[in-house]
Amino acid sequence: MKVLFRFCCTLLFAFVYLGSATEIFSQARVAGIILEIHGPVSWRKTRRSKIPTRLDQRLDQARILYVNEQLKVGRGGKARLILCSGPKDIPPPMDWFTVSASSECPNRSALEAYGRLGGSDRTSFNAPIFSPADHSVVSPDRFVIHWMPSVAGCTFTFVIKPKDGKAIREEENIDGRLGSWDSDQARQAIRKYRADGEIAPLHLILTDSCGNKSDVTFSLLSEKREAALKEDLERQDKNPDELMVHLGRAQVFESYRMFSDVAEEYEAALKIAPKSRNLLRRTILAHQETGNSLRKEELKKSSGSKTSP
Amino acid sequence: MKKRNKKTLPPPVEPQNDRRSSSLPAERRDSGILGDFLKGLLVIALILAAKVAFEHTEPGHQLEVAGYVYLQRHLAADDVPVQILDISDLGVEETHSNGRTYRATPRDTLEKLIQAIIDQEPRVIGIDIDFSPDANGYLTPDDQKFFQFCLDSGVPILLGVHRTQVLQPEAWLGDPRFEPLGASIIIPNETRKLPLTIRTSPQFKPGRAMGAALGTVFGEARCRVGEFLEQMGVAERQWNTELGAGGEIVEFPVDYSALDELMRNKTLRTTSPDLVREQGSRFHNKIVLIGRAALGEVKDTFPVAGQTQPISGVYIHASAAYTIAKAPLYELKWKSRLALDAIMSGGILLALIGIRLRFRNSASVRISTSKLQTLLTVIVVGAAIIFGVVLVRITCVLWTDFVLALGAVVLHPTIEHRLSRLWEFIKRTVPRFFLKLISESDEEVRK
Numbered sequence: 001m002k003v004l005f006r007f008c009c010t011l012l013f014a015f016v017y018l019g020s021a022t023e024i025f026s027q028a029r030v031a032g033i034i035l036e037i038h039g040p041v042s043w044r045k046t047r048r049s050k051i052p053t054r055l056d057q058r059l060d061q062a063r064i065l066y067v068n069e070q071l072k073v074g075r076g077g078k079a080r081l082i083l084c085s086g087p088k089d090i091p092p093p094m095d096w097f098t099v100s101a102s103s104e105c106p107n108r109s110a111l112e113a114y115g116r117l118g119g120s121d122r123t124s125f126n127a128p129i130f131s132p133a134d135h136s137v138v139s140p141d142r143f144v145i146h147w148m149p150s151v152a153g154c155t156f157t158f159v160i161k162p163k164d165g166k167a168i169r170e171e172e173n174i175d176g177r178l179g180s181w182d183s184d185q186a187r188q189a190i191r192k193y194r195a196d197g198e199i200a201p202l203h204l205i206l207t208d209s210c211g212n213k214s215d216v217t218f219s220l221l222s223e224k225r226e227a228a229l230k231e232d233l234e235r236q237d238k239n240p241d242e243l244m245v246h247l248g249r250a251q252v253f254e255s256y257r258m259f260s261d262v263a264e265e266y267e268a269a270l271k272i273a274p275k276s277r278n279l280l281r282r283t284i285l286a287h288q289e290t291g292n293s294l295r296k297e298e299l300k301k302s303s304g305s306k307t308s309p
Numbered sequence: 310m311k312k313r314n315k316k317t318l319p320p321p322v323e324p325q326n327d328r329r330s331s332s333l334p335a336e337r338r339d340s341g342i343l344g345d346f347l348k349g350l351l352v353i354a355l356i357l358a359a360k361v362a363f364e365h366t367e368p369g370h371q372l373e374v375a376g377y378v379y380l381q382r383h384l385a386a387d388d389v390p391v392q393i394l395d396i397s398d399l400g401v402e403e404t405h406s407n408g409r410t411y412r413a414t415p416r417d418t419l420e421k422l423i424q425a426i427i428d429q430e431p432r433v434i435g436i437d438i439d440f441s442p443d444a445n446g447y448l449t450p451d452d453q454k455f456f457q458f459c460l461d462s463g464v465p466i467l468l469g470v471h472r473t474q475v476l477q478p479e480a481w482l483g484d485p486r487f488e489p490l491g492a493s494i495i496i497p498n499e500t501r502k503l504p505l506t507i508r509t510s511p512q513f514k515p516g517r518a519m520g521a522a523l524g525t526v527f528g529e530a531r532c533r534v535g536e537f538l539e540q541m542g543v544a545e546r547q548w549n550t551e552l553g554a555g556g557e558i559v560e561f562p563v564d565y566s567a568l569d570e571l572m573r574n575k576t577l578r579t580t581s582p583d584l585v586r587e588q589g590s591r592f593h594n595k596i597v598l599i600g601r602a603a604l605g606e607v608k609d610t611f612p613v614a615g616q617t618q619p620i621s622g623v624y625i626h627a628s629a630a631y632t633i634a635k636a637p638l639y640e641l642k643w644k645s646r647l648a649l650d651a652i653m654s655g656g657i658l659l660a661l662i663g664i665r666l667r668f669r670n671s672a673s674v675r676i677s678t679s680k681l682q683t684l685l686t687v688i689v690v691g692a693a694i695i696f697g698v699v700l701v702r703i704t705c706v707l708w709t710d711f712v713l714a715l716g717a718v719v720l721h722p723t724i725e726h727r728l729s730r731l732w733e734f735i736k737r738t739v740p741r742f743f744l745k746l747i748s749e750s751d752e753e754v755r756k
Contacts (some may be wrong), residue, residue, distance in 0.1 A: 063444065064442060118519075261636045
């Protein structure tokens with residue numbers, strides 16, 4: 001009886017695990033496109049998705065279809081697909097039509113391994129994340145994600161992972177309008193990654209619900225370098241002039257390639273000397289380095305009113 | 310004997326073999342030459358095998374890349390018919406329509422720029438942006454209108470495709486109507502060869518790649534020597550590379566000699582149609598490539614052998630277009646390279662043996678094998694450098710393993726000498742050692 005129970009449990013676990021794994025994997029399994037739709041046509045991600053989406057005749061044309069996605073054509077409707085297995089017409093009225101694995105386009109992975117995009121797309125630039133800055137160095141204790149707020153109100157998912165490794169932290173359902181995400185768990189995960197002796201750079205991948213994806217790469221400050229940084233900063237903090245403290249700290253951060261911190265220090269200095277044109281220029285450059293184009297443009301616009309050199 | 314020979318016949322100095330053979334009867338002299346010939350053949354075979362094995366090692370690969378870079382430097386770009394319009398200053402626009410958010414390069418600005426270029430009568434226009442639809446359909450609600458504008462423009466226009474290139478080409482831009490516009494903008498990890506066509510399934514027809522398609526529409530250039538060698542089955546201009554199971558990519562070698570010219574003099578960075586009109590002559594009768602080219606501002610940069618900094622994707626497509634339109638390149642087939650190696654070494658050996666046979670009975674001329682071999686090696690290597698390297702612009706053939714091939718020819722005499730000594734050593738020591746091993750010791754005899 002005990003053996004039978006264990007067997008059933010294992011079977012159930014395998015079923016649930018494999019089922020979900022297939023679903024995750026199927027996200028990238030391109031199978032075709034919607035050539036045209038007429039009348040009521042609904043779409044859902046998988047058969048388990050509760051709420052179907054009603055497709056728009058004009059806006060949803062050419063939509064890429066993935067394996068396991070489902071379409072349903074209502075009375076008087078029609079859907080024509082181009083699948084990798086061939087053209088497919090879905091007549092009305094019909095139960096849910098599933099894009100089967102047999103329709104999957106072959107050799108996708110081989111093509112991905114062969115090369116990459118040699119042109120620009122929406123994610124080639126203007127990556128909304130500016131902290132950590134791309135190709136910068138980050139101290140785990142200071143790790144906070146900052147991005148240019150999404151006016152579209154998309155929901156963000158952040159994944160932190162080494163290039164070819166497993167995700168060390170995933171943060172889901174973050175409101176894109178917030179502009180920053182301060183997570184203790186993320187800091188802990190990064191600290192643990194460093195404590196485990198890992199030195200490979202990390203990727204912070206942002207995927208939003210509006211279909212955009214971007215990423216930044218950053219390295220972690222080693223414990224030894226972090227101690228040296230603290231000493232260098234303490235030396236700057238002893239300066240009685242507050243403005244000089246920030247400028248000195250900015251210089252220190254720059255030497256450690258901690259660009260987001262450089263920008264923060266210049267911002268703090270700019271508050272003390274808001275009319276310094278030189279400081280403004282440095283702050284603009286610091287934001288350009290991090291990729292914070294919004295703040296950069298804002299400062300550029302205001303630079304006309306600044307007077308002192 | 311040595312002294313007497315020197316007195317009676319002063320020059321040239323003979324090697325030991327010939328000195329010995331001169332006093333030998335003619336039959337034994339001939340058999341000595343024949344023995345040298347067979348020994349030479351064996352050494353050639355050994356060296357070729359070693360070369361082939363070395364080619365597959367990392368240092369061997371590095372040497373081939375070095376040869377490739379050296380040859381690329383000898384390719385001089387002249388009359389580059391490509392003009393780049395760098396639109397790095399044109400950002401992605403976020404628009405909202407019907408409750409949806411769209412992020413894409415603004416189509417209306419692109420349309421105005423394209424119209425300004427069309428007015429200058431270019432030969433073909435390519436846009437190095439991924440226009441393929443995504444999981445939400447077309448990237449903007451105006452995409453179909455924009456595609457139709459491109460179709461009706463009267464000038465061949467190619468639009469970049471990346472996301473959907475795994476599908477059949479008629480679906481690349483979401484509708485078979487737009488198939489003539491689609492061109493893949495994939496760039497392989499190894500940029501020495503770029504794709505001409507891509508086919509992910511044997512059931513699909515091949516889809517075009519941007520650079521090659523631009524060059525083809527402009528008009529393919531010809532190279533007579535290369536064509537002749539291709540007809541002879543010696544060289545190839547295109548390679549069929551397997552893509553997974555059943556897929557296929559046709560590739561061609563790329564001439565990057567135009568890169569400098571493209572970056573310095575053939576790039577106009579603007580988003581203003583007026584400036585395009587002002588500089589109209591730059592676009593007239595040209596291959597025009599629109600894309601984001603500014604290094605440090607784009608993510609699509611790629612390493613190119615021989616270049617110190619990574620190169621933006623748009624310049625790689627431009628180099629591909631230039632290669633097809635102006636400077637086709639061929640590469641020697643693997644078998645031809647092997648045959649060439651054998652011909653060079655074998656040629657030296659045959660000439661050496663021929664000359665030795667010709668003068669074997671001569672009393673006045675005695676041949677120094679080593680000097681003759683050096684002279685023949687210099688002649689063969691010199692000729693190979695002239696035809697294979699210096700005249701690469703005329704032959705259009707990239708003989709990328711010339712460093713290794715010529716190295717093998719140059720090292721041949723040394724290797725042969727070392728092998729002979731090794732063989733002598735083996736002949737001397739092994740039988741002795743073997744006899745010692747199997748013979749009875751004195752103690753055993755006594756017993």
